[in-house]
Amino acid sequence: MTEKTSLVGLSIAELTSFVTALGEPAYRGKQIFAALHQRRLRSFEEMTDLPKALRDVLNEKATAATLIVESKYQSTDGTRRYLMKTHDDLPVETVFIPEERRDTICFSSQSGCPLQCTFCLTAQLGLLRSLTPGEIVEQIIIALNDVYGAGEKTPRGTNLVGMGAGEPFLNFDSLLNALRIMSEPQGLFIVPHRVTVSTAGIVPRIREVAQIPDRPNLAISLAAPTNELRDELMPINKKWPLEELLAACKEFEETLKPGEHFTFEYVMLAGKNDSEEHARQLANLLNRHELHAKVNLIPHNPAEPLPYQPSSADTVERFKLILESKGVHAYIRKPRGRDIFAACGQLAARRENNNFQAIKQSMVAL
Numbered sequence: 001m002t003e004k005t006s007l008v009g010l011s012i013a014e015l016t017s018f019v020t021a022l023g024e025p026a027y028r029g030k031q032i033f034a035a036l037h038q039r040r041l042r043s044f045e046e047m048t049d050l051p052k053a054l055r056d057v058l059n060e061k062a063t064a065a066t067l068i069v070e071s072k073y074q075s076t077d078g079t080r081r082y083l084m085k086t087h088d089d090l091p092v093e094t095v096f097i098p099e100e101r102r103d104t105i106c107f108s109s110q111s112g113c114p115l116q117c118t119f120c121l122t123a124q125l126g127l128l129r130s131l132t133p134g135e136i137v138e139q140i141i142i143a144l145n146d147v148y149g150a151g152e153k154t155p156r157g158t159n160l161v162g163m164g165a166g167e168p169f170l171n172f173d174s175l176l177n178a179l180r181i182m183s184e185p186q187g188l189f190i191v192p193h194r195v196t197v198s199t200a201g202i203v204p205r206i207r208e209v210a211q212i213p214d215r216p217n218l219a220i221s222l223a224a225p226t227n228e229l230r231d232e233l234m235p236i237n238k239k240w241p242l243e244e245l246l247a248a249c250k251e252f253e254e255t256l257k258p259g260e261h262f263t264f265e266y267v268m269l270a271g272k273n274d275s276e277e278h279a280r281q282l283a284n285l286l287n288r289h290e291l292h293a294k295v296n297l298i299p300h301n302p303a304e305p306l307p308y309q310p311s312s313a314d315t316v317e318r319f320k321l322i323l324e325s326k327g328v329h330a331y332i333r334k335p336r337g338r339d340i341f342a343a344c345g346q347l348a349a350r351r352e353n354n355n356f357q358a359i360k361q362s363m364v365a366l
């Protein structure tokens with residue numbers, strides 16, 4: 001659609017260069033940055049503190065917003081799920097989760113995903129495209145504006161989790177740029193220690209993140225305690241098997257500073273990875289690598305046509321007790337928004353399916 005520059009994806013320095021190239025004074029860069037990120041304005045018309053002539057030029061050469069909300073679902077527990085679309089008509093899913101002392105926004109780093117985790121609907125879309133830094137940041141702006149109103153102060157802190165569609169570490173540079181933009185005190189001011197990025201296990205990137213000073217918290221999606229089972233559930237394991245992954249995790253854990261978090265995620269699939277033996281294997285694996293990170297047990301969100309069901313509450317509890325009996329800290333994540341297509345990728349998959357049905361119908365009509 002657009003050759004225009006998306007200003008949401010630019011840092012203050014880049015915005016300053018952009019406006020000075022237009023012949024404007026440098027301070028306009030900071031002013032526009034604050035309008036986009038602190039006041040969360042989504043159009044240049046609303047930036048009434050800019051001269052009209054400048055707003056006209058900006059409209060011609062740039063854009064303040066590229067994502068639009070295609071549909072929104074609100075759960076009885078307050079969770080809101082958004083299906084957004086990019087300027088080139090690709091789906092982006094974002095979730096807002098209110099909690100007592102803070103809000104959490106789960107963002108996507110890619111439209112679709114190239115990895116083939118068998119418990120995930122997004123996998124079935126394949127990779128449509130990696131998102132730009134601006135498209136990552138816009139998801140947060142849109143969710144906050146929807147919940148609190150454009151430009152309104154948010155009453156609680158905002159935590160971010162990069163656990164939506166896509167593998168964040170396969171869109172590494174855009175992710176880091178987006179996190180830098182969001183951490184600006186003159187903008188959203190969501191600092192890296194308020195952000196958790198979840199990876200399926202892109203080992204070289206885990207090692208790289210271990211070297212970055214201002215980095216987000218890290219979560220590793222494990223899903224299985226043996227290579228045999230993990231190869232099946234998360235085929236990326238064939239490239240970086242458990243021993244290699246956990247060695248990188250240990251390197252990362254050794255660099256942890258106070259206040260930083262490192263966790264494992266374990267999705268609980270009934271009859272697949274949730275037996276007492278699996279729990280013992282998982283504990284032994286983590287203990288063998290001398291990893292102290294907590295394990296988050298995540299109830300699976302069932303969705304057609306995924307072949308799995310969630311483990312029962314009793315099974316999850318027993319799994320947790322076995323981990324703890326072997327010295328591994330475990331936590332059971334509360335399911336949220338179960339009544340609104342809670343599975344990651346469900347909205348996008350429905351949309352793609354609807355598009356497919358619409359195409360089929362229009363072909364029948366021809």
Ligand code: SF4
Nearest residue numbers: 113115117120123166
């Ligand atoms: S679970 Fe995450 S990494 Fe795996 S296919 Fe789904 S979106 Fe991609």
